[in-house]
Amino acid sequence: MSSLDEFGLIRMLTEGKQPESLLRAGGVETGIGDDAAVAEATPGMRLVMTCDTMNEDIHFKRITMRDADIGFKAMASAVSDIAAMGGIPRYALISLSMPKGTEPERVRSIYDGLYESAARWNVMVVGGDTTSCTGGISLGVTVIGEVEPGRALLRSAARPGDAVFATGLLGRSSAGLDLLLNRAIPAGNWGSFDPQEEALVQAHCRPEPQVNAGRLLLESGMCRALNDISDGLASEAWEVAEASGVGIDLVEDRIPVADELYAYAARQGKDPMDYILYGGEDYQLVGTVPAGQALELQLRCKAAGVPLHIIGCVTGEAPGVRLVQSSGFLLNLGKRGYNHFAEEGG
Amino acid sequence: MSSLDEFGLIRMLTEGKQPESLLRAGGVETGIGDDAAVAEATPGMRLVMTCDTMNEDIHFKRITMRDADIGFKAMASAVSDIAAMGGIPRYALISLSMPKGTEPERVRSIYDGLYESAARWNVMVVGGDTTSCTGGISLGVTVIGEVEPGRALLRSAARPGDAVFATGLLGRSSAGLDLLLNRAIPAGNWGSFDPQEEALVQAHCRPEPQVNAGRLLLESGMCRALNDISDGLASEAWEVAEASGVGIDLVEDRIPVADELYAYAARQGKDPMDYILYGGEDYQLVGTVPAGQALELQLRCKAAGVPLHIIGCVTGEAPGVRLVQSSGFLLNLGKRGYNHFAEEGG
Structure with a gap:
């Protein structure tokens, strides 16, 4: 130039x-x-x-x-x-x-x-x-x-007894990345994908920050802690847990899995939770709300077209994040990196 | 790490x-x-x-x-x-x-x-x-x-008849760079310099943005255009000239030359104006003031300990920058780059 x-x-x-x-x-x-x-x-x-x-x-x-x-x-x-x-x-x-x-x-x-x-x-x-x-x-x-002064939603505001929520669907961006790396399409030659793959690619390449959801959560007056999911759910939950000095239990069965993620993970022989917990760049929000207000917040979000999934709860345990598995096992989740995922605890 | x-x-x-x-x-x-x-x-x-x-x-x-x-x-x-x-x-x-x-x-x-x-x-x-x-x-x-609303000092505010000023001494940063490149001291081995060289090195490595001068110029109500000198005086004067749709004549004899710059340029067999006009990163300010207020502004700055040198004037000529040389020659100055410097005009 x-x-x-x-x-x-x-x-x-x-x-x-x-x-x-x-x-x-x-x-x-x-x-x-x-x-x-x-x-x-x-x-x-x-x-x-x-x-x-x-x-x-x-x-x-x-x-x-x-x-x-x-x-x-x-x-x-x-x-x-x-x-x-x-x-x-x-x-x-x-x-x-x-x-x-x-x-x-x-x-x-x-x-x-x-x-x-x-x-x-x-x-x-x-x-x-x-x-x-x-x-x-x-x-x-x-x-x-x-x-608004004094109203910013911080990571440090979670309290034991809060419910943990996430907006939207997680893990799709990192599955999209996986797909693109595997496909290795030369630059400038971007092809077409089937609709399910396209949804994953889109989630990776065109993420949608949740500005409306963030405003709705602030204006509701019910939201306590809030964090965006740039590094995978486990890592972001850890940030909230550490900043707030609380424990967080995520309930596997409550974490929604997008159809396209489920299908892609199955083809790769992987657990969709790998992408959700340790993927990244979903740019959805994870936060907490007093448990007694969780349903009200969920309904208010639904009315505004913002999906809000209750996926866990805040405990008084020392900072840490656990996954309550479908089997009932409590799995300690590492802060980041796939390698921590196999570590068992509870 | x-x-x-x-x-x-x-x-x-x-x-x-x-x-x-x-x-x-x-x-x-x-x-x-x-x-x-x-x-x-x-x-x-x-x-x-x-x-x-x-x-x-x-x-x-x-x-x-x-x-x-x-x-x-x-x-x-x-x-x-x-x-x-x-x-x-x-x-x-x-x-x-x-x-x-x-x-x-x-x-x-x-x-x-x-x-x-x-x-x-x-x-x-x-x-x-x-x-x-x-x-x-x-x-x-x-x-x-x-x-303050509506008070920001823009490049585009110069008018024919304005005087052109610069705060502080120019060209020292680029002479300092020259010196360091010639000396090529290995990283971690930073030696000592004689006081004149040290002043040039300091000007290059520890530049002082003119925040106080900028505030003083704004508060005076007299300053019209203002620009910082990150790319050499010629280039910055060009920015003011183009943004304001005016010509700028810089008077060689009015541009102050620091002793250390003079000495260094002499040793290198160069004209100090090379460094001043086409060096960079001095982070001093160049600006304009209605000619009738130039002296008053200069005195006000002097009282506040801010050096202000009147170095030229704004003309009604098509956008361009000229150097009025000591000999009386009018030299057209290129926008940037040493290669333009030899071009004569007028």
């Missing part, structure tokens, strides 16, 4: 994506093109801030994500952190590092995906920088949002 | 750096450790947001910066963008990508530098992420600050 300086490149990538009128309505006073962006903050609200970086050959490969997916998912992943606080995402800054010789078409597709994702969650892209690097592509997204 | 998970690593890098009491006083409600940070925004102020990424072997090498310098400078560079808007930096998010096998001591030093820089400009470090990558170390810093 030798013929473009940084400004020319940024103009090519961003021009016409979010019109001035949209940015104004979104609270942006000065967007891309100056030293920094200037935008309004809603009076009386607190800022919620997060950043997430996705690196080539670590978080994605050319055989597991199309370029537009990389952009879509990087934005979705940062937005998910805001959702996990019960916040409203508002502004994003993009940091793109790429090796010399990167095809402009690749970068353009990444930005298309970023903007598609931004539009989906009503995020205004207000700035960023593009630089060279010696490794693969690195895409960092910072999202700045808002939340 | 195989024995540490991401949480353990982040705890090692951040614990004890900014005590809870400091963070509270700085407006932080929830800092590092949850999905996102929560912090206050000052009522009635606008947000100012920017991010900057520094990549190994592109923005720094082990022979040009010690590890702590990398952290210090990455933070300083993002803070400088806030300064260039006349804003007050408040919160920072850190994104660190590193190759597997990176020594923990290296990462710890980078974070020491980040926090030293943050303390210097009163920035609260509220979050971030650490990940692996296949290339060299990549350090991204997002800074979120504040500015």
Whole structure:
């Protein structure tokens, strides 16, 4: 891209994506093109801030994500952190590092995906920088949002006696990754999948952060702890357990398994729980609610079209996470990694 | 760092750096450790947001910066963008990508530098992420600050008849880089320099963003355009010229040359203007002020201990930047790169 300086490149990538009128309505006073962006903050609200970086050959490969997916998912992943606080995402800054010789078409597709994702969650892209690097592509997204003072939903708020819930279906993203790695489709040659496979691939490449669910949970006043599921259910439950100083029992029979996950795991000779507990990047939410309010919260979510599954309970045990297996066995779940899964306890 | 998970690593890098009491006083409600940070925004102020990424072997090498310098400078560079808007930096998010096998001591030093820089400009470090990558170390810093509504100092506000000013001394950072590249001191073996060389090295490794100057310029009500000097004076003047649709004439005799730069350039057989116009990373500010108010602004800055040099004027010519040489020649300055420097015009 030798013929473009940084400004020319940024103009090519961003021009016409979010019109001035949209940015104004979104609270942006000065967007891309100056030293920094200037935008309004809603009076009386607190800022919620997060950043997430996705690196080539670590978080994605050319055989597991199309370029537009990389952009879509990087934005979705940062937005998910805001959702996990019960916040409203508002502004994003993009940091793109790429090796010399990167095809402009690749970068353009990444930005298309970023903007598609931004539009989906009503995020205004207000700035960023593009630089060279010696490794693969690195895409960092910072999202700045808002939340009511003192209302942010923290990992540390779970209490013994709470019920544990999860929004949506888990494990599909990591099954989708598995499928794509096994298939090893050359970049640019993305084929078609049967509908069940497509659902897994979609879950991996186009995850949907649960912004509406997060807001609903905050506004309900019933939700205690909340966390997004970026690293698998076992690992995220561990985060809540450690931050809150509680134990968490997950009940195997209560964890919903998507048909497509069930079918794929069966074909691979694996337990769907492998994907659910130790997969990752589902970007659903896991949280807790006082047990006496669990049904009310579930009904309120149902009315709003947000699936909420009660999948376990919070115990007074020392921090730790157990799986109550269908057989009745209590399995101690390790913090992360497939290798811990075989460890038995109870 | 195989024995540490991401949480353990982040705890090692951040614990004890900014005590809870400091963070509270700085407006932080929830800092590092949850999905996102929560912090206050000052009522009635606008947000100012920017991010900057520094990549190994592109923005720094082990022979040009010690590890702590990398952290210090990455933070300083993002803070400088806030300064260039006349804003007050408040919160920072850190994104660190590193190759597997990176020594923990290296990462710890980078974070020491980040926090030293943050303390210097009163920035609260509220979050971030650490990940692996296949290339060299990549350090991204997002800074979120504040500015009075409608008062941010933009690049586009220069008008014909304005005087052009610069804060502080220019070209020293790039002379320092030159010196370090020539000296090629092995990492970890950083020697000593004579006082003049040390000043150049310091300017390169520990730049000082002009936050106070930026605030003073905004509060004066006299400053029109403002830009920080990250890419050399010629390039930054070009940005102002293009954004404002004006011409800028820089007067060679009015551009101050630091003694140490003069001495170093002489030893290298170079013109100090090479470093000033086409060097970079000085993180001083260049801006414009109505000519009739230039002296008053200069005196006000002097009283506050901020050097302000009047170095040129804004013309009605088509966008472009010229150097009025001591000889009287008008030299058209290219946007960037040493290769443009020889081009004559006028």
